[in-house]
Amino acid sequence: MLSMPNPLLLGVNIDHVATLRQARYRAMPDAHNAEPSLLRAALDAEVAGAHSITVHLRADRRHIQDADVFLLRREIRTKMNLEMGNTPEILAIALQVRPDFVCMVPENREEVTTEGGLDVAGQRDSLADTIRQLQANGTRVSMFIDPDAEQVKASAEIGADMIELHTGTFANHQGQERAFEAARLKAAAELGHCLGLQINAGHGLTTENLPDLFCVPHLTELNIGHHLVSRAITVGLAAAIKEMLAAMGTYHAW
Numbered sequence: 001m002l003s004m005p006n007p008l009l010l011g012v013n014i015d016h017v018a019t020l021r022q023a024r025y026r027a028m029p030d031a032h033n034a035e036p037s038l039l040r041a042a043l044d045a046e047v048a049g050a051h052s053i054t055v056h057l058r059a060d061r062r063h064i065q066d067a068d069v070f071l072l073r074r075e076i077r078t079k080m081n082l083e084m085g086n087t088p089e090i091l092a093i094a095l096q097v098r099p100d101f102v103c104m105v106p107e108n109r110e111e112v113t114t115e116g117g118l119d120v121a122g123q124r125d126s127l128a129d130t131i132r133q134l135q136a137n138g139t140r141v142s143m144f145i146d147p148d149a150e151q152v153k154a155s156a157e158i159g160a161d162m163i164e165l166h167t168g169t170f171a172n173h174q175g176q177e178r179a180f181e182a183a184r185l186k187a188a189a190e191l192g193h194c195l196g197l198q199i200n201a202g203h204g205l206t207t208e209n210l211p212d213l214f215c216v217p218h219l220t221e222l223n224i225g226h227h228l229v230s231r232a233i234t235v236g237l238a239a240a241i242k243e244m245l246a247a248m249g250t251y252h253a254w
Contacts, residue, residue, distance in 0.1 A: 008251045010244060011081050011202070012045040013054040013225025014038060018063035020229075029065050038068050039075055041237060046078050048241035052101070054223050056083035057090055059107055066093060073097050081223065083144070086123065086130055095137050102134050103142040103164055103223075117146035117166040121154040128158040135159070142200060147181075147188035155197060162198035164223060165189065167213065171204025178212055185216045193218040207247040214251050222248065 017036050018029075025034040042053045053076050055064045073080055079100040084090040085107035094102055104127060106118045120127060120143050131141045142162035145151040146169075155163050165188055170181035189199045202223035205213065224244060231240035 052079035
């Protein structure tokens with residue numbers, strides 16, 4: 001009897017729920033009336049079918065705060081994925097929180113959102129040390145990278161468990177340019193799979209552009225935030241997540 005392929009997993013990024021809260025309650029994010037509630041959003045996402053909750057604790061604390069990370073770790077029922085830059089300060093917090101997953105990302109204080117992949121090849125030693133510490137603490141580690149063979153190979157060589165392919169360029173283009181980016185993502189996924197890495201993807205993904213992504217093999221999890229929070233304004237978070245899960249259900253595992 002043939003076994004059913006594992007479904008494509010959805011990690012819901014709730015950073016922009018915190019962005020909305022900080023717009024009004026930056027000076028008092030823990031106030032009793034601070035809204036929207038990050039925890040409520042995470043729990044609602046889980047009920048709607050999210051497989052993990054993603055938050056990015058940035059060095060500038062522009063949205064997610066330290067207290068958010070500890071509260072979510074204590075209260076959510078699924079997996080926690082912590083995005084972080086490779087800094088001693090944030091690493092120390094990650095070692096305290098012990099998330100299920102960490103995704104290492106680049107950070108630029110002037111950027112609106114993460115603008116590109118991490119240069120793993122250029123930071124091998126420091127990243128390898130961070131990976132060792134996190135893995136020894138029970139956390140699986142991913143590298144957020146552009147679909148570039150050098151970066152995929154470097155991720156495997158320094159001991160990462162996973163890569164998250166940066167789909168922002170793919171999402172920002174259409175037509176032949178998008179097809180070109182999809183081909184790059186496909187090649188990177190195939191290489192990463194051959195090297196024993198779990199393949200995830202994220203950035204700029206929507207229900208509309210997912211069909212163009214699904215030529216990419218070996219995908220395990222998609223991390224999606226802005227589209228879901230944006231859609232939630234008109235249909236609610238649970239409905240937005242269910243729409244996304246339905247779209248993801250058309251992916252044929254390889």
